[in-house]
Amino acid sequence: MVPIIIFGLSALITLGAALAVVTNKNILHSAFYLVLAFAGVASLYVLLEAPFIAVVQVLIYIGAIAILIVFAIMLTRRIGSDDLIQRNAQWIWAAMGAAGLFLVLGWIVYSVNWPVVTQIVPEDTITILGQELLSTYVIPFEVASVLLLAALVGSIIIGRERE
């Protein structure tokens, strides 16, 4: 019973906050609602018995990405004001498209019979994760570091103020 209540709350928070993110008129408030949505997703990960992913979600999304977004909003302050119209002209079509997509996805989710297994999650997932990361997935592991290097160099070049 308890997991279902927690699931309901997390799902409600996540989706409610996400709706606020895309509809709020003040872009900075959107950013703070985004944090709430990320936190809701993190609690879903806990329910899915993936605590590592949950803390990483908080660490990366709330601790770094959200702060980066808030900084970017403050840097481009004029768009943060309320008087700018944040919605474009085709928003009604966008809303209908998104609702249509949701209906299709929902129909697929409910019509497919997912082949669920009843294995339980191992006790210490992190050791296994580390082992797989450094054996099976060692190439992606190294490539990730190259990707991060590229992102670092690229964004410093683009983002720096030129004298």
Next chain:
Amino acid sequence: MADLINLIENWIKNLLLGWGASAGLTGFILQALGSVLVVMVCFAIVIVLIWVERKLAGRLQDRFGPNRAGPYGIFQSFADMIKIFTKEYVTPAGAEKGLYNIAPVLAMASVLAIWAVFPFAVNVIGADIHVGVLYIVAVGAFGILAILMAGWSSNNKYALLGASRSVAMLISYEIPMVIALLVPVLLSHSMKLSVIVEAQEPWFIFVAPLAALIFSISSMAEIGKAPFDLLEAESELVAGYHTEYSGMKFGMFYVAEFLHQFTVGALITIFFLGGWTGPMAVRWPILGVIYFYGKSLFIYLVISWIRLSLPRIRIDEMLDLNWRFLIPVSFVNLVAVAIADRVMMEFTLARWIYVLVMFGMNMFILWAALAIAEKNDQAVEREEFPPRPVAVPPGVDSK
């Protein structure tokens, strides 16, 4: 048995079960009671610490410190509490009410939340999760967010400037802190705090002194008090991000700062000073709790001593210290410890040889880093401020 804590726990459990509560509800109530107890102890500690800190500051600066309310002024904190609870809230015009009011609560909650995973004794452990270390790092993110909220919503230039400076500093120092934390994780092969504590034979401060040093410096910066108190450099930024806060809302930021310092003491205790371990701590768990809080208090006082003795450093110096010294050194240290640990694991060495090699290596890295830093520093200094004779006024050619 002298296991007082479990005795009380079992007594409550049996009492509740005797009243006809279900096992699930009993567990829930016990967990709630436990968390309320931990939070309340935190608040009680802060009340005492504020007095201790002020008395210590007074003594170190050749003053008396609080000495009016009660003997040695021990009731000073309670007088302050009565004052702050009856103070009027002044909300600045144009503040964004929602964010403005959430920020102090969030700041306090983010510090308190760290205490959920601490091991207090051999069998008194909060939540013994497998990702304990990362949890501690992740929860800190909410504190940064609270600062941004406070700074933005106050509708005050100083608050916004202070907040952006604070956040820049906090996120900068989080990098060496986390990398230093990787070292105890590496040495104990676990992120579980209880495992890290039990793996410390001897304490990790002897195995990885450099990581302990880096962690201490960077978490002192995270506290945001002197010598890293640039966020509330009174002469420049008024009071930083909480300029516009009054009454208990300001009090929350203040208490959070004190508790954060004590929490840093507890973290250093857990990661480098053996946590609750000590003589007889396994047989008498209550002793473990005493050791844990005692060590944390000791570290707290040492941090206070350091910050009362040192002047504030400039923001560019502070960022340079982080980016040009702490981060490179912590990376080098991590790599060296990883290689040494893994290589020595291949041979069956006596523990004392292992510790000696680790200690020597750490000291060597520290010495080398300091030597390189000094050399660079002198080069920079010579470039920027060429030496000139003392008695000649600037602008006059001395040759």
Next chain:
Amino acid sequence: MTIPINWYLLVAAGLFSIGLYGVLSRRNAIGILMGIELMLNAVNINLIAFWRYLDPVRMTGQVFAIFVFTVAAAEVAVGLALVIAIYRNRDTIVIEEIDLLKE
């Protein structure tokens, strides 16, 4: 009682659709990036849900989720840097006004 996998997938579908709406309806480049973040989160929920219910013994799902985190972070870093660079040069980040190539 355990929660059926469909519920998680439904939440992820909802999150994805909301994110898509955000991407399509925002005029503000940072708003669009936020929508993309929501969509990536929805993808991650699906990955972890499938990992939990289909193959919890191996960590493939979690590894994939970590790589999604990495890509999301790189995307945000470069994306926001671009936004700031554009703002500096053109003084706007309203997407409709950034139309040099049209002229």
Next chain:
Amino acid sequence: MLNYWLYIGIFLVVAVVVPLVAVLLPVLIAPKKPSARKEEVYECGIESKGNVRIQFKSQYYIYALIFLIFDIEVIFLFPWAVALGELPIFAVVEGVIFIAILFAGLIYAMRKGALAWS
């Protein structure tokens, strides 16, 4: 395992509720005499001029950006550090390569002067 997380959940609720009570208590017992003068924004005694939401340096943004990249690096390194004992000795080299590549990024940022406070 989930039991621990239930404890953390309860703890988080307590950690929010207790400060909330402390903040709400003065609303009941403290005096309340608002006035326009009192609520003026503090600026060393002079009246505040212009937009308060000043634009600040993009230097802050660069710091946040580098922080994000290194945060991501850390989430790869934690599983590496935990699993190192049970991996072949070559895994250390893999981790070191990973660190070295990002360290190059740090050196690059340093050389470019992106980290200097100007």
